Amino acid sequence: MIWLGGGYPELYAADLAANTVMLKHLRAAHQRGVAIYAECGGLMYLGSTLEDSGGEIHQMANIIPGHSKMGKRLTRFGYCEAQAMQPTLLAAPGEIVRGHEFHYSDFIPETPAVMACRKVRDGRVLQEWTGGWQTGNTFASYLHVHFAQRPEMLQHWLAAARRVL
Incomplete structure (x- = not known):
């Protein structure tokens, strides 16, 4: 199992x-x-890839196909919930995770x-959007979850990890 938390990769994009x-x-590993x-x-x-605030593009891991682009304004802020539309590393279809x-x-x-977020x-409902991407056994999203709010999320993740052993 690998957990890549939040942070500010745009500040260290060249080093990463x-x-x-x-x-x-x-x-x-993926x-x-x-x-x-x-x-x-x-x-x-x-x-x-990751495009920093200066417009420079940096190659990243290329595991989740897509491009990150830094903006000058806050894109999204606050608590939200996400409902799985298909099986994911953290939730079965229909299950909701919050963060x-x-x-x-x-x-x-x-x-x-x-x-579906x-x-x-x-x-x-103030806003709706889609998010979270899964490729194989890798799941990534902007959502910061707290596993204690729904321990089943950790059970899903552990079950996925056990399938590889």
């Missing part, structure tokens, strides 16, 4: 791109079916999203 040994090992979970900055790292998003980047995917306040 230059760390070809790490990228090679991540790709190899090819072997290792269960990889990435959130926010981890999504950007697993994407194909928060906080990012200045956009991810322009080359494959369809696997989660929404921001709900006082029973009202």
Whole structure:
């Protein structure tokens, strides 16, 4: 199992791109079916490329096909929920996971999203979008989840990890 958390990869994009040994090992783990979970900055790292705020494009892991592009304004902020539209590393179809998003980047995917996301306040849906991408046993999204709020998420992840052993 590999967990790539959030952070600010755009600040270290050149260094991350230059760390070809790490990228090679991540790709190899993905090819072997290792269960990889990435959130926010981890999504950007697993994407194909990352365009920093200066417009420079950096090669990333190319595991989740798509391009991250930094913006100057906050793209999404706050608590939201995501409902799996197909089996994912964290949830079965129809299951809901909750967390928060906080990012200045956009991810322009080359494959369809696997989660239907929404921001709900006082029973009202304020925003809806799709997000979260799964390739093989690798799942990445902007959503920062808290596993204690729904322990079944961890059970899904552990089950995926056990299938590789």
